[in-house]
Amino acid sequence: MTELFPGCLHLLVQTGHAPVPAPGGATAATGDCYQLLLAVRKHLSPRLGRALIGRAEEGPLAGLTVYDALQDPRVAQLLLERLRHPGTAGPLRFEVDPSASVPAGLAPRMLDAEQSNSSLVYGDSFILKVFRRIQPGVNPDLEVPGALAGQGCRRVPAPVAWFRTTQPQEATLGVLQPFLPDASDGWTLALQALASGDDFTAKAHELGQATAEVHLALASAFPALAHAENGRTAAAMTERLGAAAHCVPALQPYVPALQTAFAALTTCDPGPPAQRIHGDLHLGQVLRAGREWFVIDFEGEPSRPLAERRSTHSPVRDVAGMLRSFDYAARQRRPWRPEWARRCREAYCAGYASLAGWDPRKKHGLLRAYETDRAVYEVLYEARHRPDWLPVPMAAIERLAVRGA
Numbered sequence: 001m002t003e004l005f006p007g008c009l010h011l012l013v014q015t016g017h018a019p020v021p022a023p024g025g026a027t028a029a030t031g032d033c034y035q036l037l038l039a040v041r042k043h044l045s046p047r048l049g050r051a052l053i054g055r056a057e058e059g060p061l062a063g064l065t066v067y068d069a070l071q072d073p074r075v076a077q078l079l080l081e082r083l084r085h086p087g088t089a090g091p092l093r094f095e096v097d098p099s100a101s102v103p104a105g106l107a108p109r110m111l112d113a114e115q116s117n118s119s120l121v122y123g124d125s126f127i128l129k130v131f132r133r134i135q136p137g138v139n140p141d142l143e144v145p146g147a148l149a150g151q152g153c154r155r156v157p158a159p160v161a162w163f164r165t166t167q168p169q170e171a172t173l174g175v176l177q178p179f180l181p182d183a184s185d186g187w188t189l190a191l192q193a194l195a196s197g198d199d200f201t202a203k204a205h206e207l208g209q210a211t212a213e214v215h216l217a218l219a220s221a222f223p224a225l226a227h228a229e230n231g232r233t234a235a236a237m238t239e240r241l242g243a244a245a246h247c248v249p250a251l252q253p254y255v256p257a258l259q260t261a262f263a264a265l266t267t268c269d270p271g272p273p274a275q276r277i278h279g280d281l282h283l284g285q286v287l288r289a290g291r292e293w294f295v296i297d298f299e300g301e302p303s304r305p306l307a308e309r310r311s312t313h314s315p316v317r318d319v320a321g322m323l324r325s326f327d328y329a330a331r332q333r334r335p336w337r338p339e340w341a342r343r344c345r346e347a348y349c350a351g352y353a354s355l356a357g358w359d360p361r362k363k364h365g366l367l368r369a370y371e372t373d374r375a376v377y378e379v380l381y382e383a384r385h386r387p388d389w390l391p392v393p394m395a396a397i398e399r400l401a402v403r404g405a
Contacts, residue, residue, distance in 0.1 A: 002090040004037075005078050008069050010092060011036040012134060012165065033134045035173055037079075039069035048072060070118050070130065076108035080122055083161040083176055091167035100160040102126065102176070116302045124181040126160060130174040131299075134165075135306040139172035143310070144218070144276065144298040153217035155210055155295050180294060186283035190329040190344075194337060201347040204326070207286060208351025210293035211322065215277065215315045215356060222276040224312045229274075233314075234265040237373045244380040250394060251379055257401035261365075261372040268365025272358055274312035281318040282325035301377070319360045320370035322348060324378065324396065331392050372400045 002010040016031040044052055044065045051071035056062050069075040082094045084102050096102070106123030113119075120128040131139060142162050149158035161176040186207065193200040241258055245251040278285065279300030287294045300309030323345050330341035346361075353359035360367055378393035 002092055004082065004089055004092070007040055008075050008078070009038045009040070010089075011038060012168075033171075034132055035130065035134050037069040037075070037130070038066055039072050039075050040064040040066055070120060071110055073108050076110075076120050076122075077105070079120075080104075080106065080108065080128070080176075083128070083163065091165050092163060092173070093166065094161070094163045096161040097159060102160060117299075121179055125179055126176050127179040128174055128176045131172065133302055134171050134173065136169035136171050137306045137310065138170075139175070139299060139306070140279070140309055141297065141299040142172050142175045144221075145175075145177065147221035148214070148217050151217040151221050153214060155214050155217075155293065156298070157294065157296065180287055180289045183287035183289035183294065186286040186288065186293075187325070187329065189288060190283055190326070191332055194329065194333050194340060200340070201343050203288070204344040204347040205351035206291075207293050207322070208348040208353075209355050210286070210295065211281070211318065211348075212352045212355035214295050215275070215318070218276045219273075222312070224273060224275050230265040230268075230270055234262045234369070237262040237265075237369065237376075240373065241376050244376050248379055248383045248390075250390070251376070251397065254397050254401040258372055258376070258397070261369045261400065264365045265369045268369075269363055271314055271316055271363045271366045272356075274314055276310075277313050277315050277318045278321075279309050279313070279318070281321040283322070283329060284325075314366065314370070315356075316360060316363060316366045316370045317374075319349070319352060320367060320374050323367075323371060324374045324393075327396060328392055331395065368400070371396075375400060 004010050013034045013036060014031065015034065038053070039051075040056075040061055042064060044067055048067055048071060051067040051069075053066045053068065055065050070079075080102070081104065082089070083096060084104065085094070086096050087094050103123075103125075106125060108120050108122050111119040111121060111127075117132050118130045120130070122128065129141065131141075142159055145156045146159050148156045157177040157180070159175050159177055162172065163174050164170065164172050189203065190200060192198070193203075238259060241251075241255060241262070245255050278295065278298055280297070281295075285295065285297045287296060326341045326344040326348070330337045330344075349360045353361070375393050375396040379390065379397060382390040382393055
């Protein structure tokens with residue numbers, strides 16, 4: 001626990017979980033580390049009622065009210081001041097890009113959108129993402145945008161300032177980046193197009209080009225010469241399928257057919273070389289400002305180990321994620337619009353192929369395997385977090401299983 005400034009405490013809380021069943025009858029103990037910023041006051045004002053955590057009854061904080069510090073504008077402004085002026089606070093390190101200029105006094109507000117982290121917007125000029133789940137190492141959401149900025153890639157907002165900890169291990173805690181106040185995310189735009197009957201193929205084509213542009217910049221920033229090891233990838237996909245089917249019984253009847261998609265990886269075209277990728281690409285991870293697409297949130301799938309998220313993968317994985325996202329959007333309205341999704345998928349792949357030098361549509365085995373793996377991940381996620389959404393990925397599972405059979 002570190003005191004950032006009077007009345008504000010920074011905590012890294014290590015949690016443990018009881019052993020959970022794994023495929024084959026084995027069990028594995030798991031644990032996580034979470035970041036908390038807490039503030040304390042004698043009395044909490046009504047405007048901070050949503051931030052209330054509780055009242056300490058014993059210990060050094062006895063008699064004080066404890067609440068979520070990020071929801072307090074005063075604390076949020078002090079945190080920005082820490083980021084504006086590099087320095088240390090115990091094991092915490094605050095660092096800034098020397099070429100960046102962050103003015104003082106920017107009014108903070110918290111974003112209410114559903115997400116796995118906490119985000120503060122300062123004066124519609126900057127956004128600070130504070131990571132909740134902490135893993136040792138450099139977070140890709142700091143590493144990748146910084147590297148892309150060095151490549152001159154303007155599709156990704158560059159880091160302006162960040163903070164990290166050196167104890168108990170080196171880890172990234174938060175990143176400040178430029179905010180795009182007039183931008184709309186791809187998910188919102190897609191749903192608006194569906195509701196109004198507007199065509200989305202031109203935007204999907206441009207999004208495919210933007211994705212290819214980012215992939216090319218990533219390949220230059222993080223050189224990797226080898227192709228993805230499809231045998232090892234197929235084994236990992238098969239293992240994830242088994243674990244998901246163990247947790248979601250509805251998936252079990254489709255397992256044999258889905259396994260054929262993964263087995264085909266060992267004999268199909270190996271595709272483009274493995275490289276650093278986004279890792280969790282979908283319509284909610286892209287923003288459109290004016291006529292330009294921007295790619296954000298390079299953290300990858302938070303549930304997967306940081307080492308895996310920082311390793312190289314086939315760029316087909318990102319393409320498959322976006323294709324699944326078009327299907328998700330199309331299923332938000334009834335009757336379902338499969339033709340809308342098909343046109344968007346085609347346009348996106350065509351736009352990607354126009355810049356990447358290879359066409360995802362011609363990598364049939366790779367694309368089917370990665371789309372199946374993504375759908376399996378979605379089934380597990382929805383079953384755990386949004387059961388009402390489970391029919392969406394299950395419809396894809398059924399389609400992919402029939403295709404596999």
